[in-house]
Amino acid sequence: MADHLPRAFGRAPSSAGLPIDAERSLVERAARGDQRAVGALYDHYVGPLYRFCLARVGNETDAEDLTEEIFLKVMRSVGGFEWRPLPVAEGGEERSPFRAWLFRIARNHVVSHYRRTSARPVAGEVPEWLQDDRRGPQEMAELVMTVEEVFAAVQDLPQAQREVILLRFGSGLSVAETAEALDKQQTNVKVLQHKGIKKLKEILVEARRTPTSGAAGGTTEGRDER
Amino acid sequence: MTDDAGRMHPGDTDGAENATVTDPVEIAQIMRLDDALQRQASGLVPDLDPREDPELATLLATALAMDDTFAAAADTHSFHSFRHRSRAAILHALEAEQPVPLRERIRVVVAAAAGLAALVIGVASFGGPALDTIRGNEGSQPGVTVAVPNLTERSSQEQLSRLSAAVQGIRESANTGQPLTSATLREFTETAVSFANAIEREPNSVSPDAVLQYQQSAQEVQAALASRQAEPGSEDAAAAAAHAAEDAMTVATRWLGGSVTDEPKAGDETPTATATATATATPTESPTATGTPTATPTVDPDETATPDAEPTGTATPSTTPSTTPSATPDGSDETDLE
Secondary structure (H helix, E strand, O other): OHHHOOOOOOOOOOOOOOOHHHHHHHHHHHHOOOHHHHHHHHHHHHHHHHHHHHHHHOOHHHHHHHHHHHHHHHHHHHHHOOOOOOOOOHHHOOOOHHHHHHHHHHHHHHHHHHHHHOOOOOOOOOOHHHHOOOOOHHHHHHHHHHHHHHHHHHHOOOHHHHHHHHHHHHOOOOHHHHHHHHOOOHHHHHHHHHHHHHHHHHHHHHHHHOHHHHHOOOOOHHHHHO | OOOOOOOOOOOEEOOOOOOEEOOHHHHHHHHHHHHHHHHHHOOOOOOOOOOOOHHHHHHHHHHHHHHHHHHHHOOOHHHHHHHHHHHHHHHHHHHHHOOOOHHHHHHHHHHHHHHHHHHHHHHHHHHHHHHHHHOOOOOOOOOOOOOOOOHHHHHHHHHHHHHHHHHHHHHHHHHHOOOEOHHHHHHHHHHHHHHHHHHHHOHHHOOHHHHHHHHHHHHHHHHHHHHOOEOOOOHHHHHHHHHHHHHHHHHHHHHOOOOHHHOOOOOOOOOOOHHHHOOOOOOOOOOOOOOEEOOOOOOOOOOOOOOOOOEEEEOOOOOOHHHOOOOOOOHHHHOOOO
C-alpha cells in the first residue's frame, strides 16, 4: 500500500477559496433569493457533498440524486438559517456554521434515504468514474484496488467512526466542523478519527492479504443506519 | 474532562463506545495524528519521522490515501457533467419556486386566456376532423390499428421541438433587439437540461441528428446571450440558461465524439487526397482511435461522404484527425457513448 500513497492532501483546507466573511455574505444573499449567491455556494459545496454521498451510497447515480436533493433542501431552508459565529478553534481556524449545518442536513438526508429505500451499497462494485481510461493500466489496477478496498473498509467501520471518517476525508471538513455537524466534542472526533483510521488500516492490510475478502467484504451500512 | 481547545487528558471518553481513554501513550498518539493531519492539510510537512514512529506514519499514510481516493471521485468527466446539469436544474427549480411578480402573473394569465380562446375556436371550427385526426380516424376507419411510435424517440422529438421553439423565441428577441425574457430563457434551460439528461442516461435513445441540432441550438443561445441583455429581473434566468447552454455543448460534443463539426457535407470540397485516412477502421471504444481503410474513398461533392469500401481495421495512427469521422457511414457506431 505504501507504494502508491499520496504525498499530501488532495484538497485544500476546508475554508480555502471562500473566506468566512464571503461565505456569510453568500449565505445571506442566498437566503434573500439571490441566484448568483446560490450558484456560488453550489460551486463551492457540490464537490464535498458529492464525495460524501458517493462514499455513503457507493454508486454515482444515487450520489448525484442525493447531492441535488440535499442542496435543494438546504437552499429551501436557508431562509431560516441563522448565522451564529462559532468560537475560533485551536490553531486559529475559523469555523463555518453553515458548512456544519449543511453536512448535518446531508447526513440526516442520507440516513432517511436508507430508511426510505432500504438500499444497501453493493460491496465491491466499481463506480463508473473508476473506469476512466485516461489512466494507465498499471495505475488503474492500483487505483481500482485501492478504492474498492477503501470503500469496502469504510462500510465496515462502526457507525460513529464511519461518520467522522466520511466527513473528515470524504467531505474535507475540519475537526471543528465535523464536531459541529455531528454534535460531538472535538476531542471525541479526534478519538474517533484515530480509531477509524487505525481500524481502516487493519481492514486494508487484511484485504491485501486475502484479496477476495476485502473488496467483497460485507457491508453494514443499512444495519447501522437503522 | 477536556479543555476548550480540544486537548485531551487522561480520563476523557471517546464518545462512541463510552470507553475511557486512560492510556497516555494512546492519548499522545491521537493528538499527534491530529496534529500531523492538520499540518498536512495546511500544506506543511508533518512533524513525523517514520523511523521513530512507524505506527503513526502508517496511520497518516492511510489517512492520506483515503483522502486522495475520495478526492479523485470529484475529478471526473462524469462528475463535471453532472455538476453543470445539476447546477442549472437547481437554479431553475429555485427560481420557479420564487413568488412571481405581478407583471409576470398578468402576462401569464393573458397568455393562458389567449391560448384557451384559440383552442375553443379551433375545436369549434375544425372539431370533427381535428378530433378524428387525434383519434387516429378510428371513427371513419373502424378496425384500423394506429401504430404507437417509440415513446422514447417521441419524447426526445418533443423535447427538441420545445427546444426549437425556445431558441426561436430567443432568436427573435435577438434579431429585433428586444431584451431576452425570463420565460423564454427558462423554457430553454428546462428543455436543454432535460435533453442533456436524456443523452446522459439513455445515450442510445437519441440520434446523431438530434444531438447535432441540440448542439447547434446551444451554440445559437450562447451567441444570443453574449450579444443581448436579459430584461431587468431576468439576469438569473440568463445565467441559468448560459450554464445550460454550456453543459449542452459539453454533453453534445462528448456524445458526438467531439468531431462531428468536421464532417463534410454534400457540396463541400472533395477530400480526395486526404480521404485515405478518413474512415475509422472498426467500431472501437474510443472515437479517437484511427484506422486506415484499404481502399481510398473518393467523395463526389454531389453525394454524401460515404465510403463504399470496407475498412480493414489496421490501426495505424492518423495524422489528419480533422477528417477522421468524415467517412463513417453511421456516426452512432463510432461515437463514444461513454
